[in-house]
Amino acid sequence: MRHPLSLSRSGLFLGALSLPLLSLAQVSSDCINQVTGQPCGQDLNTITTAVPFLMISVDSRAGGMGDAGVAISPDANSIHWNPSKLAFAPNDGEFHISFSPWLRNLVPDMSLAYVAGYGRLGNKKSTIGGSLRYFDLGSIQFTDQNGNPIREFKPAEFAVDIAFAQQFSDFFSGGIAVRYVNSNLTGGLNVNNANTKAGQSVAADVSFYYQKPDLRLGDNTGTFAFGLNISNIGAKMSYSETARRDFIPINLRLGPRFTYDIDDYNSISIHFDANKLLVPTPPIFELDSAGNYMVDPTTGQFVIASGKDPNVGVAEGVFQSFGDAPGWYDQNGQLVSGSKTKEELREINLGGGLEYWYAKQFAFRAGYFWEHYTKGNRKYFTLGAGVRYSIFSIDLSYLIANTQRSPLANTLRFTLGFNFDKSKKKKQEAE
Numbered sequence: 001m002r003h004p005l006s007l008s009r010s011g012l013f014l015g016a017l018s019l020p021l022l023s024l025a026q027v028s029s030d031c032i033n034q035v036t037g038q039p040c041g042q043d044l045n046t047i048t049t050a051v052p053f054l055m056i057s058v059d060s061r062a063g064g065m066g067d068a069g070v071a072i073s074p075d076a077n078s079i080h081w082n083p084s085k086l087a088f089a090p091n092d093g094e095f096h097i098s099f100s101p102w103l104r105n106l107v108p109d110m111s112l113a114y115v116a117g118y119g120r121l122g123n124k125k126s127t128i129g130g131s132l133r134y135f136d137l138g139s140i141q142f143t144d145q146n147g148n149p150i151r152e153f154k155p156a157e158f159a160v161d162i163a164f165a166q167q168f169s170d171f172f173s174g175g176i177a178v179r180y181v182n183s184n185l186t187g188g189l190n191v192n193n194a195n196t197k198a199g200q201s202v203a204a205d206v207s208f209y210y211q212k213p214d215l216r217l218g219d220n221t222g223t224f225a226f227g228l229n230i231s232n233i234g235a236k237m238s239y240s241e242t243a244r245r246d247f248i249p250i251n252l253r254l255g256p257r258f259t260y261d262i263d264d265y266n267s268i269s270i271h272f273d274a275n276k277l278l279v280p281t282p283p284i285f286e287l288d289s290a291g292n293y294m295v296d297p298t299t300g301q302f303v304i305a306s307g308k309d310p311n312v313g314v315a316e317g318v319f320q321s322f323g324d325a326p327g328w329y330d331q332n333g334q335l336v337s338g339s340k341t342k343e344e345l346r347e348i349n350l351g352g353g354l355e356y357w358y359a360k361q362f363a364f365r366a367g368y369f370w371e372h373y374t375k376g377n378r379k380y381f382t383l384g385a386g387v388r389y390s391i392f393s394i395d396l397s398y399l400i401a402n403t404q405r406s407p408l409a410n411t412l413r414f415t416l417g418f419n420f421d422k423s424k425k426k427k428q429e430a431e
Contacts, residue, residue: 064384
């Protein structure tokens with residue numbers, strides 16, 4: 001017999017904690033994944049990691065276009081989507097503040113805040129930026145196995161980024177971002193004589209961006225762009241001295257954009273993103289006749305029926321992630337032919353959207369995000385709008401879930417922006 005087993009026990013515990021503490025404690029709770037809002041479980045072969053908040057869309061603009069942001073025109077929030085875009089940012093500097101209540105259908109006090117900004121360096125081809133994202137998980141009541149209160153705590157996670165982007169030519173740029181991540185889910189709670197701690201990690205993004213403006217399309221012009229970002233390349237994370245370490249969400253994001261300038265006042269852009277987590281997929285383990293996991297007497301590890309061992313290093317895990325899906329078995333206990341390749345393709349989630357601008361002041365957006373039901377089942381439409389006036393901008397987005405009783409339904413995001421362009425200011429003063 002065979003049975004799928006989750007690789008990582010990451011996610012939010014409403015009432016206590018999941019993650020490696022399950023092996024240390026008897027703490028009661030219901031487990032909810034931070035990103036998908038879906039219950040944790042072993043019936044679906046989803047890939048879970050520590051600190052999944054790093055994958056949540058941080059701003060309203062991309063959030064209104066199906067979470068597609070790797071190649072949309074540059075702004076301060078490019079630090080999250082694709083740092084290399086900062087090299088082609090339109091202003092000398094920008095500062096954006098974003099806020100989103102999160103999973104409010106489940107938790108009344110959870111939210112994500114994001115602050116990002118950049119400044120162009122003197123050579124005009126280099127840009128430096130920084131950001132801070134803060135994920136407030138609300139108030140959690142920890143209880144023991146009998147349901148008796150232990151303590152109340154307000155867990156929180158944050159990440160601090162420093163980014164640098166460089167133009168290599170008039171059309172191509174590269175960028176990197178260095179990130180410190182801190183995840184305090186327990187407040188140092190002592191469990192079975194084992195002290196817990198805040199999980200910490202240092203990670204980096206490597207990204208590239210290409211844009212070709214002024215393409216002739218009849219009497220009009222357009223812009224083609226393509227972006228690629230490998231994010232969160234970093235060390236595994238642990239929440240105790242004795243627990244195993246879990247992967248953080250190393251992710252490959254890539255996709256194109258095409259902008260068509262209808263006339264001097266109207267333009268429309270089409271965006272598309274494809275994402276794949278570069279962490280190991282949970283394998284399928286052998287079960288004995290009693291329904292227990294079979295253990296190799298030599299290694300002491302569970303016997304893998306299909307797939308690969310997920311307990312590997314970061315670099316090996318990245319390369320392994322492209323071909324370690326275990327597939328699935330038929331009713332006769334036989335591995336279905338081609339199921340490994342099909343499951344590997346299921347691990348790619350897609351997002352896309354449209355953005356319409358009028359007079360570069362008013363924007364309207366729409367998009368769709370899709371994820372296979374065996375890998376998280378996030379499916380939703382998004383709508384958004386934006387206004388630009390002088391140095392200020394306001395954007396908002398709204399999520400419409402495409403699945404019943406989705407915890408992500410009705411998610412709102414708000415972004416306030418400020419831009420600082422010395423060249424434009426000098427030109428206005430001269431006039």
